[in-house]
Amino acid sequence: MNKMLLYLILLLIHHTALGQEASKVPLPSPAQLAWQDAELVAVFHYDLHVFDGKIYNQSQNRINPIADHNIFKPEALDTDQWIRAVKDMGAKIAILTATHETGFALYQSDVNPYSLKAVNWKGGKGDIVRDFVSSCRKYGIKPGIYIGIRWNAFYGIHDFKVQGEGEFSKNRQEHYNRICEGMVEELCSRYGDLAIVWFDGGAHGPEQGGPDVLSIFEKYQPNGLFYHNLQRADIRWGGSETGTVPYPCWGTYNAPSWFARRGDDIGFKPLKYGFPDGQYYMPAMSDAPLRGYDGGHEWFWEPDDEKHIYPLENLMEMYYKSVGRNSTLILGLTPDPRGLLPEADVKRLQEWGEEIDRRFSQPIARTSGKGKQLILSLEQPQSINHLIIEEDIAQGERVRKFVVEGKDDDKWLTLYEGSSIGHKHIARFATQKVSEVKLSVEEAVMEPVIQNLAVTYIE
Structure with a gap:
C-alpha cells in the first residue's frame, strides 16, 4: 500500500476515535440517522392466510400449517401500487415480511422449499421480495426486509425451538438453524443494500441454540439496521403497538440490546422512555397497524374490515405522539388477496400525507444555532400554537431540560417547558400572539446544537 495513503487512513481513524472520545453522548450511525430522518416507515404484512377468507388468528397460525399453499395466487399483484401509496403518506422506508409465522417465504429460496417455488402462481417463478425492492428503488423509497424465524408452523417451530426431546429434536433444530442462516444469506445478499433487516420477536443466536444470523447480516449488510437479538439492537421497540411513545422518549439506552432484558421484571417503562444518560444510541420505534381503530x-x-381503518384525526394524534416525540413511526399495511393495497387504505394514506404537509411544511418562521439560548424573530406579531424543535442528532442528544417563551409586547410569557428534544419534538400550546420566540436550554450535557427551531399556527 502507498505510504501516504496508509498515513491518511491512520490519521482518519485517529481523528474519528478522538471525536468519539470527546463526545459525552453516544452518537448514531449513518443508518440510525437515516432511520430517524425517515420519520414514517411502512411495513407490509403478506402471507398465505390472507387468501383463506378467515379472520387472522395469531395463536392458531403459529401452530397450524396451512392445508393448501396453492391458495396463494395474487393475480393482480402490483408492488408499484403499494409503494406509491406509502410515498403519498410521506414514508421514506418500506419493509416487507419476506417470511412470517407460517414459514412461507415470498421469494425464490434455494434452502427453504416452503416458498414461492412451491406454488402454481406464476409457475413457481414469482419473487415478491424482488418486485418489492424494485418498486422501492423506482420511487425513491429505501427497502427493508422482515424475517420471521421465531415461529414457523410448517416446521413446527415455537419460540425459536423445535418441539420434542432427544436426537430427533436436536437434529431437527440443527436443520432448521441451517435453513434460517441460508434464508438470511439469500435475503441479505441478493437484493442490494437494505435500510433494515427486522427479525420479528428477535433472533436467537448459537449461544441459545439458534442460528448465527448476526454475522451473516454484518457480512452482507454492514450499512443497514439490525433489529434485533441479544447482542445487538440498532433501534428499540417503543413498548406498545399503539403507534405512540410517552414523553420524554430518549434516543439512548443502557444496554446494547433491549431484548436481553425482556424477561426481567422491569415492565416496558425502560423501552418507552429510554435513558437520558444511556451509553448506547438506540432510538425508539412506534408501530401500529393502519387497521387498528375501534377494537x-x-x-x-x-x-x-374497512371499519377498522384509523380516521385521519387519530393518525395525526399518532404522528404527534411518535414522530413528535423523537420516535420513528412504523405503520402496518395489508395488501389483499388480489395483491393490491385496498383503495380505502390508499385514500387514507394520501389524506394523511397531505394533512402532515399542510400542518408542517410551511412554518411561520424558523432558525437554527448553537448554545444555550436561541431567539427566533417573526416579521410581525403573529398567533402561534405549535413549536417544532430538532437537535442535530449527528452530534448526539445533548439537551436535558429547556423552556420556550414568547414575547408579547415587552413581556416574555412561558409557552412550553420540556426535557427531551432529540431528532424532533413537536409541542402544542394555547394560541399566543408573539413577535419573538426564545428557546433557553437550562440543562445540557454538551453545547446544544439546534438544527431547527420553528413555529406555526394550525387551525
Missing part, C-alpha cells in the same frame, strides 16, 4: 388490530388483510 381492531389487523396486521394482515381480513374480509369486511
Whole structure:
C-alpha cells in the first residue's frame, strides 16, 4: 500500500476515535440517522392466510400449517401500487415480511422449499421480495426486509425451538438453524443494500441454540439496521403497538440490546422512555397497524374490515405522539388477496400525507444555532400554537431540560417547558400572539446544537 495513503487512513481513524472520545453522548450511525430522518416507515404484512377468507388468528397460525399453499395466487399483484401509496403518506422506508409465522417465504429460496417455488402462481417463478425492492428503488423509497424465524408452523417451530426431546429434536433444530442462516444469506445478499433487516420477536443466536444470523447480516449488510437479538439492537421497540411513545422518549439506552432484558421484571417503562444518560444510541420505534381503530388490530388483510381503518384525526394524534416525540413511526399495511393495497387504505394514506404537509411544511418562521439560548424573530406579531424543535442528532442528544417563551409586547410569557428534544419534538400550546420566540436550554450535557427551531399556527 502507498505510504501516504496508509498515513491518511491512520490519521482518519485517529481523528474519528478522538471525536468519539470527546463526545459525552453516544452518537448514531449513518443508518440510525437515516432511520430517524425517515420519520414514517411502512411495513407490509403478506402471507398465505390472507387468501383463506378467515379472520387472522395469531395463536392458531403459529401452530397450524396451512392445508393448501396453492391458495396463494395474487393475480393482480402490483408492488408499484403499494409503494406509491406509502410515498403519498410521506414514508421514506418500506419493509416487507419476506417470511412470517407460517414459514412461507415470498421469494425464490434455494434452502427453504416452503416458498414461492412451491406454488402454481406464476409457475413457481414469482419473487415478491424482488418486485418489492424494485418498486422501492423506482420511487425513491429505501427497502427493508422482515424475517420471521421465531415461529414457523410448517416446521413446527415455537419460540425459536423445535418441539420434542432427544436426537430427533436436536437434529431437527440443527436443520432448521441451517435453513434460517441460508434464508438470511439469500435475503441479505441478493437484493442490494437494505435500510433494515427486522427479525420479528428477535433472533436467537448459537449461544441459545439458534442460528448465527448476526454475522451473516454484518457480512452482507454492514450499512443497514439490525433489529434485533441479544447482542445487538440498532433501534428499540417503543413498548406498545399503539403507534405512540410517552414523553420524554430518549434516543439512548443502557444496554446494547433491549431484548436481553425482556424477561426481567422491569415492565416496558425502560423501552418507552429510554435513558437520558444511556451509553448506547438506540432510538425508539412506534408501530401500529393502519387497521387498528375501534377494537381492531389487523396486521394482515381480513374480509369486511374497512371499519377498522384509523380516521385521519387519530393518525395525526399518532404522528404527534411518535414522530413528535423523537420516535420513528412504523405503520402496518395489508395488501389483499388480489395483491393490491385496498383503495380505502390508499385514500387514507394520501389524506394523511397531505394533512402532515399542510400542518408542517410551511412554518411561520424558523432558525437554527448553537448554545444555550436561541431567539427566533417573526416579521410581525403573529398567533402561534405549535413549536417544532430538532437537535442535530449527528452530534448526539445533548439537551436535558429547556423552556420556550414568547414575547408579547415587552413581556416574555412561558409557552412550553420540556426535557427531551432529540431528532424532533413537536409541542402544542394555547394560541399566543408573539413577535419573538426564545428557546433557553437550562440543562445540557454538551453545547446544544439546534438544527431547527420553528413555529406555526394550525387551525
